[in-house]
Amino acid sequence: MRTIMSKTNLLLLPGDGVGPEIMEEAIKVISIINDAGLSDISYDFADIGGIAIDNHNTPYPDETSKKCLDADCILLGAVGTKKHENNKNELKPESGLLALRKSLELYINVRPIFIFDSLVDSSSLKPELLKGLDIVIIRELIGDVYFGEPRGFKDDSSDKTGYNTMSYSTSEVERIADYAFNVAAKRASKVVSVDKANVLEASQVWRETVDKIQSNKYSDIDLSHMYVDNAAMQLVKDPKQFDVILTGNIFGDILSDEASMLTGSIGMLPSASLSNSKGVYEPIHGSAPDIAGKGIVNPIAMILSVAMMFEYSLNNKEISMLIKNSIDNVLKSGFRTKDISPTSEFINTSEMGDAIIQDIKNNV
Numbered sequence: 001m002r003t004i005m006s007k008t009n010l011l012l013l014p015g016d017g018v019g020p021e022i023m024e025e026a027i028k029v030i031s032i033i034n035d036a037g038l039s040d041i042s043y044d045f046a047d048i049g050g051i052a053i054d055n056h057n058t059p060y061p062d063e064t065s066k067k068c069l070d071a072d073c074i075l076l077g078a079v080g081t082k083k084h085e086n087n088k089n090e091l092k093p094e095s096g097l098l099a100l101r102k103s104l105e106l107y108i109n110v111r112p113i114f115i116f117d118s119l120v121d122s123s124s125l126k127p128e129l130l131k132g133l134d135i136v137i138i139r140e141l142i143g144d145v146y147f148g149e150p151r152g153f154k155d156d157s158s159d160k161t162g163y164n165t166m167s168y169s170t171s172e173v174e175r176i177a178d179y180a181f182n183v184a185a186k187r188a189s190k191v192v193s194v195d196k197a198n199v200l201e202a203s204q205v206w207r208e209t210v211d212k213i214q215s216n217k218y219s220d221i222d223l224s225h226m227y228v229d230n231a232a233m234q235l236v237k238d239p240k241q242f243d244v245i246l247t248g249n250i251f252g253d254i255l256s257d258e259a260s261m262l263t264g265s266i267g268m269l270p271s272a273s274l275s276n277s278k279g280v281y282e283p284i285h286g287s288a289p290d291i292a293g294k295g296i297v298n299p300i301a302m303i304l305s306v307a308m309m310f311e312y313s314l315n316n317k318e319i320s321m322l323i324k325n326s327i328d329n330v331l332k333s334g335f336r337t338k339d340i341s342p343t344s345e346f347i348n349t350s351e352m353g354d355a356i357i358q359d360i361k362n363n364v
């Protein structure tokens, strides 16, 4: 195994709800890999989300922002609390995550949707539709209706209105399309771009631009377009028709939660949010306040996010594969957290983390 001894400064943002519990398991994995001499990662912590509102009166404190700028890469647990859910937007935990994405220019969001063989029976879909499933959703992360201006409320009449702006410009679409075509070139050379161009101007610019990039630079990649409503249907009808799905911020948010169910549990899926120079790695699930503190959250999405960090930020696919293989082995041995257990028997969060690091130890 290749030894990476260049020092990595990692920032940990555990966040809210189940975030701190899964972060503990991620730290165990990193420590084992450090101890084996395969990495030299040092880490620091900062607050984001609800915990940051409690401690600093803002979901994305300056101190956190500074540490993010200084870090080589970042691991994030989850944000979101019941306590702050009715706050105005600037004081919602989610605004901290959006500020982090925007300020670091993390325009690329990579969400791999794959299934471990031993979990094909855990999904509500038929196993034959899922066996061997391997999709990547490339979601644009800092544009669209999430950030479009103007936005706000008009309450000058008795009929209060909330409004947002969906927009995409050519340059915003070009860079994410470029990324998706490059991903596709290393896979099955097939991209399905998802939009709502039959209704929305933002999607018409999206589609035109994706077409132009493909014909100018990636004519060997097979590109097709799909409306988002149809894509939502096709994902559950015949998910294996997809390889790379390229889509905008809001459609990617929705389709990735839908697609997570193909893999048995939203607790299984990691993600990478990337700029041209930095990566933030986080599970796609939220803070799950209803199960927080009970020790039952599945840490696998978080540990797979560590694997993605090794692949994307540390350029070490071997360690990434080592972690994934250990998760595969542990699942094959029958270990299950509550969300993926077909029976009433399951192990807790730290037992799952321990089983995975034991297998990593056996293989380094």
Ligand code: IPM
Pocket: 079, 080, 094, 097, 098, 253, 284, 286
């Ligand atoms: C996600 C989450 C976030 C989003 C929330 C927490 C703001 O759902 O990463 O998918 O909508 O992007």
Ligand code: MG
Pocket: 253, 254, 257, 284
């Ligand atoms: Mg989401």
